[in-house]
Amino acid sequence: MAVLGSLEKMQILAYSDASFTTQLGPAFVVWINPASYTYKYKICYNNRQAQGSNGPSPDFNRIATDTVTLDLIFDGTGVVPSPNPSLLPPPNGIADQLAAFQKLVFDYNGTIHSPNYLWLSWGTLQFQCRLQSLGLDYTLFMPDGSPLRAKASCTFLGFTSEQQLAKEANNSSPDLSHLVTVKVGETLPNLCYRIYGTSLPYLRVAAVNGLSDFRNLKVGSQLLFPPLSEVPS
Known part of the structure; x- marks a missing residue:
């Protein structure tokens, strides 16, 4: 296992397809991990109320889309270590950082005629998503007005x-075993999420495969993901 307290940076991966199989370039590694994030679930109801009744009788409509909200800090002062230690503080402040981030999560991709599909990966947070909104609050500047933070x-x-969605709707579908070849940038939690729809069984899958360090998977190795019902507790 990894040493308790070791630093792991949040990564944002971009994909060109809805099945999350074709990754677009390397992952974007944040400079500073978010201090917190909010994962919101929502159930939608039809607010039905009979005439003359004292209160509503809401009927279930649907499970709404989950949302994750978080704040990321961009810093070009040199005080915050770069995710890549070989890089020097950029001379133009945070302009390049923000441009790379915006291109990844927000800009229109002409090949797929929409912004990219995204995967947030940080510990047990494995979230396939698309950006809904982005707000930038500039708080520190160079003498010429270029933003530093x-x-x-x-x-x-x-x-x-x-x-x-079709697979999830078919409750009689068998829960099959999967043999997966590890690719660059993949982690056990995000592989579990892709196969099971949740990252929570990653420690049990690590035990099945005899892994002593689930954070550093060997590229090219094969991992067995048994039916979820057969993963030992």
């Missing part, structure tokens, strides 16, 4: 492909 307030909408 900014806070990006982000809201992400959970995303599930039509194929996955």
